[in-house]
Amino acid sequence: MPPDDLNTRAANLRQQLARQLAAGGSLRSTEWRAAVEDVPRHEFLRAFYAENLDPGATAWTPISAELVGVGEWLSIAYSDQTLVTQFDGRPLDWSGPKPVSNANPTSSSTLPSLVVSMLEDLDVHDDMTVLELGTGTGYSTALLCHRLGDKNVTSVETDRDVADRARIALASCGYYPRLLTNDGQHGHAGPAPYDRTIATYGVRSVPSAWVEQTRPGGLIVTTLRGWMRSLGLVRLTVDGEGRAEGPFIAAEPHFMIARQQAAPTSMGMIPAPEEGKTRETRFGRELLSMPDSGFLAQIIMPNARHFTMQDDSGTDRTYILDAENESFAVLTDQGDGAWTVRQGGPCALWDDLEEAISLWHAADSPAPTGFGVTVTPGDQRVWLGSPDGPSWALPK
Ligand SMILES: C[S@@+](CC[C@H](N)C(=O)[O-])C[C@H]1O[C@@H](n2cnc3c(N)ncnc32)[C@H](O)[C@@H]1O
Structure with missing residues (x-):
């Protein structure tokens, strides 16, 4: 052209x-x-x-x-799309480019x-x-x-x-x-x-x-x-x-x-079946993926990630693992909407999330835009409603 x-x-x-x-x-x-x-x-x-x-x-x-031709390229x-120019922190080789999958866009x-x-x-x-x-x-x-x-x-x-x-x-x-x-x-x-x-x-x-x-x-x-x-x-x-x-x-x-803040490669150790204390919980793993409660989960457990895996008996278990202090919570679907949670380590991750969910419900369950952040030299907190409301620390 x-x-x-x-x-x-x-x-x-x-x-x-x-x-x-x-x-x-x-x-x-x-x-x-x-x-x-x-x-x-x-x-x-x-x-x-x-x-x-x-x-x-x-x-x-x-x-x-x-x-693809000038017209299509332009x-x-x-x-209105995000167009990727780098994967996994490595320069792209344009001498014989091929489709890419299983890669992490980095620019x-x-x-x-x-x-x-x-x-x-x-x-x-x-x-x-x-x-x-x-x-x-x-x-x-x-x-x-x-x-x-x-x-x-x-x-x-x-x-x-x-x-x-x-x-x-x-x-x-x-x-x-x-x-x-x-x-x-x-x-x-x-x-x-x-x-x-x-x-x-x-x-x-x-x-x-x-x-x-x-x-x-x-x-x-x-x-x-x-x-x-x-x-x-x-x-x-x-x-x-x-x-x-x-x-x-x-x-x-x-x-x-x-x-410099990418998550550690290892999610952490899966806890042994006898580790931790088990109790019933009103919430299931959907709490982690729904938009508003997922937002709260990210705030409450800044060092954690989760995945779901079947154990030897064929039961699905959702593991929430804290990469920093080895706290864990394991959710198990007991059928008919009933769930149990097994928790261990220095932080009771699921207790903390349930408490935050209660505070959020008490404030009429606002969307994330109902939250804010205060940064001071020694501390950073996400608050609910106003700076004087319930608040949680961001990681240092
Ligand atoms: C979504 S892209 C930037 C989009 C860009 N503003 C544009 O219009 O093309 C994010 C960029 O942030 C860069 N980046 C990631 N961590 C960074 C850091 N700690 N300091 C400076 N740049 C960083 C990445 O290498 C990447 O190029």
Whole structure:
């Protein structure tokens, strides 16, 4: 396709994407609309993997202009999808790309509706400075540069290969923000304090550097997540004395976790049948997977994961194992809606979850947006309803 045709087609696709994002409610301001209409996402996505939407195991298909043709490549690059550019922390080999399955995406261009909705939530104004953590392909960095100017944008990426590719793509579009290759947990003190801080990967708790490097009254927008699931998006206001506070504003984003905080490979030891104390419980394993109670489970058991396995007698048992202190809970379906739990170790994981569920019911069972977070230099807590309400510590 001649370059002029490609540019015209890409510009049309950007207009179409902007209309779609505005109609869906994620794109809400003229400034961010102009950025979506101008920034060429395809320059950040010369080659990538798109998720197969067929039912069955998650798998990804390689996409580039050479593999699928220019028209198809462009239309996928401008679709509202997360497009993966790295698996398992290893550079992709584009000499003979094959479909990928059983792999863990470690870098991507996040779906545009989520990117712009987070940028809208960031509430930037002209001339503000922004610290972005997780440069990835550089697409969201380019949107920030379009809106605020290169000199006001600092972005940190932990993976050297990813960072190098982002730098090249940004320069090819004429954007030269301050780019650092480092663990974003340290932020970047150089031009701090920033007016706004935004992370495009999930963290188990808010790094103190982000609070210290955001100006008093400034905002931090980030996803909190754990080893079982994402908790959601929080927007915190910084007070300048090491404190930041604010609500969960969405339950949904499922960003990849900070590389340095990935769950340990081993889930822990399965407890022997005679270990622990058994009692009846009103709740079954669905508590762990339902959206709201699953959110509470992630808060109450930050170091735990669970799986279900049949024992020698053919009975399904759900094991909840704490990787840190070897506490465990084993749920067994006794039939007719009856369940038992066997618990052991220093923390009674299921007792703690049941207690949190009771408090949550007493507060009329709000969605995750009824919770918030307070960060202080020594402690971080998720609270229910208000900072004075019931609260639980986030992992250090
Ligand atoms: C979802 S992708 C970023 C999407 C990106 N903003 C875009 O528009 O393309 C998340 C990125 O965060 C990076 N990352 C993970 N942990 C990090 C850390 N501790 N510090 C900085 N970057 C990190 C990953 O390597 C990955 O590139």
